[in-house]
Amino acid sequence: MFAIPLAWLQLKREKIRLLVALAGIGFAVILMFLQLGFQDALFDSAITFHRNIEGDIFLVSPQSTSLIAMKSFPERRLYQSLGFSGVKSISPIYIGFGIWKNPFWEGPPMPQTRSILVIGTVPGDNIFSLPGFRERQAQLRLSDVVLFDSASRAEFGPIPAKFEALQPGDMPIATEVENRRVEVGGIFQMGASFGADGNLITSDLNFRRIFSSREKNLIDIGVIQLEPGTDLQATLERFKQNLPGEFRVDPQKTPEQAKEDFVVGDVRVLSKAAFVAVEQNYWKESTAIGFIFTLGAAIGFVVGTVIVYQILYTDVADHLAEYATLKAMGYRNRYLLSVVFQEAIILSIMGFIPGYVLCIGLYSLTRNATALPIDMTLARSIVVLCLTVLMCSISGAIAVRKVQQADPADIF
Incomplete structure (x- = not known):
């Protein structure tokens, strides 16, 4: 399969097409990085105050x-x-x-x-x-x-x-x-x-x-x-039983949440973890901001999928006769499909790298302009890389249908 780098040779043959593909993938990577970065900055900045209070x-x-x-x-x-x-x-x-x-x-x-x-x-x-x-x-x-x-x-x-x-x-x-x-x-x-x-x-x-x-x-x-x-859970239980007023718990809370977040009379009692969670949940569930950023990342994923599909489909269509010749020589569909998937993986890696580098600069620019805590993290980089590979793999899976149509009779 790897004796002859057929996938790479096909990609680099049309250099302009390759550059266009990398630009499209890089744009999708940047869009996903920015949307996910803004979302994380939102949640992190919202709880900076809560995390820096020394209380139980x-x-x-x-x-x-x-x-x-x-x-x-x-x-x-x-x-x-x-x-x-x-x-x-x-x-x-x-x-x-x-x-x-x-x-x-x-x-x-x-x-x-x-x-x-x-x-x-x-x-x-x-x-x-x-x-x-x-x-x-x-x-x-x-x-x-x-x-x-x-x-x-x-x-x-x-x-x-x-x-x-x-x-x-x-x-x-x-x-x-x-x-x-x-x-x-x-x-x-x-x-x-x-x-x-x-x-x-x-x-x-x-x-x-x-x-x-x-x-x-x-x-x-x-x-x-x-x-x-001091046992935190035992103390919270004493608060629940002895604070003046009627004790009540939100029925939507799980039993574990109810142990650290409940209402007694006119006061809500929370552990520090619950105090942080309340703030995060407000921005995640009670505002449209979290949804908007998630939707933006999804749009970047879809846009990248369409771009890669167009590139791979065009490449397969241009080399359909060659694929048919390989079939006539005895190569099976599995090998030909692997070539298309190799192209998808190569495009995903090559498109991710410039997008990652550019986003480091964009994060710095955003941080200086807005004072939000937005930085490149290893976890986010891995998530976007996996999304990029998945994006290109989906495009490859759609494009390989054209390879299956390659018939040796087409070249005669």
């Missing part, structure tokens, strides 16, 4: 659906958890979207404004493991001081660069959030997402000053840390 059990309102749609609940429910054995500490988190005014805007007279996610926390609770947060969290004890996310979109202004350029004695960077003057006291890194273009962290007192209309006894997320060695 989380309390939220049953009406909360995601980080961008949080509903408040009474803070006393968080304090009630201190009565359970194994609870080490509790920390409230406040979530709100405020209007940020770009302090370095040099456009029209009206300053540029943009919505930004504001996170309030109690100074000293030390519950975030975000890069740069712990080094600067002492600044949150000061009035009207915020920490700015260095991975926010550029539309908020060159805050990270300006902050790093400050010298002792320089005036701090000052701007407005919700029409209240604040100063940037430090930089941390979390990253933009499809729900929030930028992020701020401030103290609980400063948060209330910025959002003065909010009731003081309401919080958005309750974080509970357990003593080392």
Whole structure:
């Protein structure tokens, strides 16, 4: 079968056709890489905040659906958890979207404004493991001081660069959030997402000053840390049995999910894994974004299949007489079919390589333009490579029907 590289010799004979085929396959590879990359960036950016909270059990309102749609609940429910054995500490988190005014805007007279996610926390609770947060969290004890996310979109202004350029004695960077003057006291890194273009962290007192209309006894997320060695499932069961209010579970949840995600009264109790899963499921199932990206990847797959089929079908049609001659010489259909499949595999590998290289650059361009965490991963590369091989194999399977029609009598 491989003594004479017939498949490769046929492909390289028509160099223009080969280049067109590789361009079409490369386009399909790029489309699949981009769509799957955007989808992964969506899910990863959505849970960056959740992953970087150091907590074991989380309390939220049953009406909360995601980080961008949080509903408040009474803070006393968080304090009630201190009565359970194994609870080490509790920390409230406040979530709100405020209007940020770009302090370095040099456009029209009206300053540029943009919505930004504001996170309030109690100074000293030390519950975030975000890069740069712990080094600067002492600044949150000061009035009207915020920490700015260095991975926010550029539309908020060159805050990270300006902050790093400050010298002792320089005036701090000052701007407005919700029409209240604040100063940037430090930089941390979390990253933009499809729900929030930028992020701020401030103290609980400063948060209330910025959002003065909010009731003081309401919080958005309750974080509970357990003593080392405490059984998480046993603690969750105690919460289920002893928190005031009626216990209920979504009937659509599996028994395993119900152990880590349930509602008692006016509060939803989740383990950290369930807290992350709720956010991911919101973007996967409750929005059209995940479906759109999956559909885009499927379209790339179909487009590539059609392109490869056209190339292989044309190649087979051009060499039909040669295939008939091989049959007359005693070669069986199995050998001739293998030649077509070899062409499909060669095209898939040769088309994948330039598409992969170009996508690395496109990922970098997208990451710089949108601040989304989109990078080339080994798992995604393997998935797209397998899809490319499958795409070309399907095309080959359709095109081989023409080979079966090759009749030695056709050449006489």
